[in-house]
Amino acid sequence: MSANTEIMSRAEVDLREIAGDVVARAMNGGATAADAIVREATEFSTVVRMGEVETLKEAGSRGVGLRVFQGKRAASTYSSDFSAEGIERLVKGALDLVRVTSEDPFAGLPDADVVGSLPGDLKLYYNDVYSLPPEDRIDYARRAEQAARDEDPRIKNSEGGGFDATTGRKVLVNSLGFVGDYQRSYCSITAVPIAQDEKGGMQRDYWYSAARSLARLESPESVGREAARRTVRRLGGRKVPSTKVPIVLDRTIASSVLGCIFEAASGDSIYRQSSFLVGKLGEKIGGENITVVDDGTMPGGFGTTPFDGEGVPTRKTIVIEKGVLKSYLLNTYTARKLGLQTTGNAARGLAGNPGIGSGNFYLQPGPHSQQQIIAEIKRGFFVTEFLGFGVNLVTGDFSRGATGIWIEDGELTFPVEEVTIAGNLKEMLNNISEIGSDLEFRSSTACPTLRIDGMTLAGE
Amino acid sequence: MTQNQSLFFQKFGITPNDLQRYLAEALSAGGEYADLYFEYLTSTSISVDEGMVKSASQGISAGCGVRVLAGERTGYAHTDDLAPEKILRAARTAALIARGPGQQPIQGFKDTPVHQLYQVSSPSADADIAAKLELVMRADRAARAYDPRIVQVRGGYADELRQILVIGSDGTFASDLQPMARFSVVCIAKDGDNSARGQAGGGGRVGLDFFNSEKTPEYFAQDASRQAIIQLDAREAPAGEMEVVLGPGWPGILLHEAIGHGLEADFNRKGTSAFSGLIGKRVASEKCTVVDNGTLPSRRGSINVDDEGSPTQNTVLIEKGILKGYLSDKLSSKLMGLPDTGNGRRESYEHIPMPRMTNTYMLAGDEAPEDIIRSVHRGVYAVNFGGGQVDITSGKFVFSASEAYMIENGQITAPLKNCTLIGNGPDALTKVSMVGNDLQLDEGVGTCGKDGQSVPVGVGIPTIKLDKMTVGGTAS
Numbered sequence: 001m002s003a004n005t006e007i008m009s010r011a012e013v014d015l016r017e018i019a020g021d022v023v024a025r026a027m028n029g030g031a032t033a034a035d036a037i038v039r040e041a042t043e044f045s046t047v048v049r050m051g052e053v054e055t056l057k058e059a060g061s062r063g064v065g066l067r068v069f070q071g072k073r074a075a076s077t078y079s080s081d082f083s084a085e086g087i088e089r090l091v092k093g094a095l096d097l098v099r100v101t102s103e104d105p106f107a108g109l110p111d112a113d114v115v116g117s118l119p120g121d122l123k124l125y126y127n128d129v130y131s132l133p134p135e136d137r138i139d140y141a142r143r144a145e146q147a148a149r150d151e152d153p154r155i156k157n158s159e160g161g162g163f164d165a166t167t168g169r170k171v172l173v174n175s176l177g178f179v180g181d182y183q184r185s186y187c188s189i190t191a192v193p194i195a196q197d198e199k200g201g202m203q204r205d206y207w208y209s210a211a212r213s214l215a216r217l218e219s220p221e222s223v224g225r226e227a228a229r230r231t232v233r234r235l236g237g238r239k240v241p242s243t244k245v246p247i248v249l250d251r252t253i254a255s256s257v258l259g260c261i262f263e264a265a266s267g268d269s270i271y272r273q274s275s276f277l278v279g280k281l282g283e284k285i286g287g288e289n290i291t292v293v294d295d296g297t298m299p300g301g302f303g304t305t306p307f308d309g310e311g312v313p314t315r316k317t318i319v320i321e322k323g324v325l326k327s328y329l330l331n332t333y334t335a336r337k338l339g340l341q342t343t344g345n346a347a348r349g350l351a352g353n354p355g356i357g358s359g360n361f362y363l364q365p366g367p368h369s370q371q372q373i374i375a376e377i378k379r380g381f382f383v384t385e386f387l388g389f390g391v392n393l394v395t396g397d398f399s400r401g402a403t404g405i406w407i408e409d410g411e412l413t414f415p416v417e418e419v420t421i422a423g424n425l426k427e428m429l430n431n432i433s434e435i436g437s438d439l440e441f442r443s444s445t446a447c448p449t450l451r452i453d454g455m456t457l458a459g460e
Numbered sequence: 461m462t463q464n465q466s467l468f469f470q471k472f473g474i475t476p477n478d479l480q481r482y483l484a485e486a487l488s489a490g491g492e493y494a495d496l497y498f499e500y501l502t503s504t505s506i507s508v509d510e511g512m513v514k515s516a517s518q519g520i521s522a523g524c525g526v527r528v529l530a531g532e533r534t535g536y537a538h539t540d541d542l543a544p545e546k547i548l549r550a551a552r553t554a555a556l557i558a559r560g561p562g563q564q565p566i567q568g569f570k571d572t573p574v575h576q577l578y579q580v581s582s583p584s585a586d587a588d589i590a591a592k593l594e595l596v597m598r599a600d601r602a603a604r605a606y607d608p609r610i611v612q613v614r615g616g617y618a619d620e621l622r623q624i625l626v627i628g629s630d631g632t633f634a635s636d637l638q639p640m641a642r643f644s645v646v647c648i649a650k651d652g653d654n655s656a657r658g659q660a661g662g663g664g665r666v667g668l669d670f671f672n673s674e675k676t677p678e679y680f681a682q683d684a685s686r687q688a689i690i691q692l693d694a695r696e697a698p699a700g701e702m703e704v705v706l707g708p709g710w711p712g713i714l715l716h717e718a719i720g721h722g723l724e725a726d727f728n729r730k731g732t733s734a735f736s737g738l739i740g741k742r743v744a745s746e747k748c749t750v751v752d753n754g755t756l757p758s759r760r761g762s763i764n765v766d767d768e769g770s771p772t773q774n775t776v777l778i779e780k781g782i783l784k785g786y787l788s789d790k791l792s793s794k795l796m797g798l799p800d801t802g803n804g805r806r807e808s809y810e811h812i813p814m815p816r817m818t819n820t821y822m823l824a825g826d827e828a829p830e831d832i833i834r835s836v837h838r839g840v841y842a843v844n845f846g847g848g849q850v851d852i853t854s855g856k857f858v859f860s861a862s863e864a865y866m867i868e869n870g871q872i873t874a875p876l877k878n879c880t881l882i883g884n885g886p887d888a889l890t891k892v893s894m895v896g897n898d899l900q901l902d903e904g905v906g907t908c909g910k911d912g913q914s915v916p917v918g919v920g921i922p923t924i925k926l927d928k929m930t931v932g933g934t935a936s
Binding site: 058065081202273276350352388399422 | 505509511512513514515516517518519520521522523532533534535536537538539540550553556557589590593611612614648650655656657691697699700701730731732734810812846847848849850851852853854856857858859860862877878879880882883884930931932933934936
């Protein structure tokens with residue numbers, strides 16, 4: 001029973017104090033360096049299906065993660081137990097574990113002179129995400145679904161409309177004296193309608209709007225209508241014969257390819273020789289038209305934070321400039337391994353060593369609209385969804401299931417499904433012949449419409 | 461009272477009286493059913509990278525999820541704080557899904573009889589960290605010794621021990637102590653400018669001794685190295701429809717993607733699955749019998765009871781090509797009038813349970829695997845896969861081959877670069893013309909994702925031939 005009373009008395013203690021206390025205990029226990037992260041989050045989500053509430057979920061959660069160093073050895077522990085006993089176990093566990101790991105000359109906290117936090121209001125937190133009364137939150141989800149069902153008589157079923165809101169706070173403290181914290185909010189509306197044609201064939205698609213503030217969300221109706229439009233255009237999809245044609249990637253799909261470039265340029269992939277971009281720094285790896293940027297500083301961005309997972313301020317990094325690979329994305333460890341400087345891209349979960357995470361990662365837009373790009377194509381394939389994850393970053397080989405619409409004489413014609421598109425990322429980067437003007441951040445990775453030539457479509 | 465119930469009763473001071481009180485609160489707004497899911501999870505992971513143990517971590521996560529059902533509605537709330545007032549608050553929040561007069565929870569809890577599927581003398585979680593560390597170091601040494609072209613090796617070992625207690629207002633009173641261990645090795649081979657990757661791993665609900673006796677670090681390391689070296693010489697995969705032979709074991713992911721997800725009861729209850737309304741219809745050739753079996757000893761996808769406290773079962777999904785049944789949880793079985801097959805699973809106390817697979821596999825046929833290969837004029841022989849995905853509604857599914865070969869004139873020839881295979885769930889298995897006598901289950905690496913929730917699963921298949929499938933390569 002003692003654990004319960006301690007949990008209660010700790011509940012209101014400032015998260016900064018908890019993180020600071022954990023680091024101090026680790027240092028007193030014999031660590032030569034340490035950092036601690038404390039996370040706290042609340043979430044609300046609801047799904048309305050066929051007009052009726054299907055799920056309603058509400059919760060809060062907390063966690064603490066500790067990383068300790070003894071000289072050049074590292075270990076970590078994490079817990080959801082904030083009782084005195086739980087914290088003691090967390091610290092003792094890490095100090096026990098660090099005795100068995102290996103000496104790694106590159107291990108350690110960031111250099112003291114690079115830690116810090118971006119000044120000013122980054123516009124990451126708006127308490128309006130919880131301002132709606134519960135009935136109105138449910139109504140947002142209901143309205144999104146209803147708009148999808150009203151949009152087209154072929155929308156006959158639905159996986160529902162949804163409304164989600166979350167807020168979270170993160171505190172990071174390290175033994176160099178860094179203390180930082182930030183709060184973020186997020187809310188979203190989704191709609192997942194199902195369309196059915198006269199033969200009984202069914203198709204599902206979705207659309208969503210997400211924002212840090214309720215005031216910036218698109219209306220539930222516009223989300224529902226777009227979801228319906230995306231769903232009904234898939235009805236009657238068929239296979240086409242295998243061929244090589246220009247491929248146009250809708251921007252949501254293009255973002256997924258850009259995500260592969262992020263992974264390939266991340267320091268972990270590079271030092272482990274697990275990327276087709278190993279050894280390419282300063283070399284031309286794509287067309288003149290390709291410029292890719294990672295920017296963790298954009299106010300209000302989905303990928304924005306004042307500091308990274310190690311307490312290094314985030315920054316703007318040009319990754320590819322006019323086709324030339326300018327920078328990898330690095331944390332302290334991978335930078336030291338590669339003889340470079342951290343780019344403030346450390347991603348820190350509660351457990352383990354920091355990995356690499358993106359800020360707002362995007363490909364710079366080009367001059368033409370999606371419609372103009374499609375209009376220039378005699379025969380081609382407009383891809384609206386990928387299925388599967390068939391990407392090998394070591395070789396760059398790329399082969400994924402695809403759904404979309406056939407392009408004939410510059411017009412979108414009939415829907416296509418059950419085909420794959422394949423190529424190699426090294427060649428794809430050189431064969432992006434058109435970039436759309438339609439860059440838009442719906443998540444932390446964003447890419448305009450892309451036209452890629454030379455890929456193989458496999459079908460019948 | 462079992463050891464594991466006593467954890468929640470002793471460490472967290474929960475009493476049977478408290479449980480009644482929480483359920484009463486959960487049903488106070490008229491819900492028809494409520495359950496409490498207590499979870500205490502400890503986990504350890506170690507990795508070796510470049511010959512060094514760079515990372516070791518241990519963690520604890522504990523909490524309670526409260527669910528209330530009212531018709532088709534689900535209310536859910538969870539807390540990581542097991543103090544009585546926090547659980548009561550979660551119960552009150554979840555209760556609000558219903559509107560009506562409060563129901564009384566039942567008075568007597570019935571102990572759920574459980575399987576004993578984990579024959580683990582002492583769970584890995586209790587083993588000495590030094591012993592786990594030695595395992596990953598052995599993998600590193602074995603991979604490097606395999607071939608001088610292996611330039612990078614990453615070995616990982618992870619285990620967990622999950623203690624659960626599920627209390628339901630229908631009298632459910634079930635607990636389980638679920639061990640899990642998993643080993644993985646990733647290798648990079650380099651030859652001049654040419655690089656390739658190989659990956660292997662396995663485990664299950666086993667103790668540390670499993671990795672010293674049955675599947676050793678050397679076994680996984682050599683398999684990962686072998687794949688990486690073979691990939692150095694891989695040529696472009698063909699594009700288009702052709703005959704496809706799947707090797708035994710992990711290629712059973714075909715069943716998981718092509719039919720398993722489509723047979724989860726929730727999709728069928730809502731009419732959103734391509735398999736909706738196909739019970740009793742032919743969905744596979746008569747050579748195909750497919751089951752989902754949560755009761756196989758020690759397997760990664762096995763559990764004594766599911767996360768709603770129901771015992772797991774061996775459920776026939778397809779019998780000689782005819783669709784027989786769905787995978788169900790409590791909610792779908794009640795709403796659809798189907799038996800509960802014990803497939804209600806969840807990632808953690810933070811998640812709402814739903815119908816999920818356990819170990820999904822095809823029963824053996826009678827063909828010799830060599831005869832199956834010999835029967836192919838020009839096709840692909842796929843033996844290892846990275847992963848797969850399915851669109852439940854259209855039925856289209858993919859799975860990506862990480863180790864595959866050309867078959868030309870009945871002979872296995874060149875290794876192929878990674879390629880994706882794509883098909884349509886309700887008719888893919890109708891093209892199965894040969895089924896081997898060599899059923900194998902996978903090594904124990906599968907994790908299935910659905911609605912953002914991950915759960916461990918198993919798959920299995922004998923060598924089979926599909927007469928036609930689209931191979932997503934680049935060569936014509």
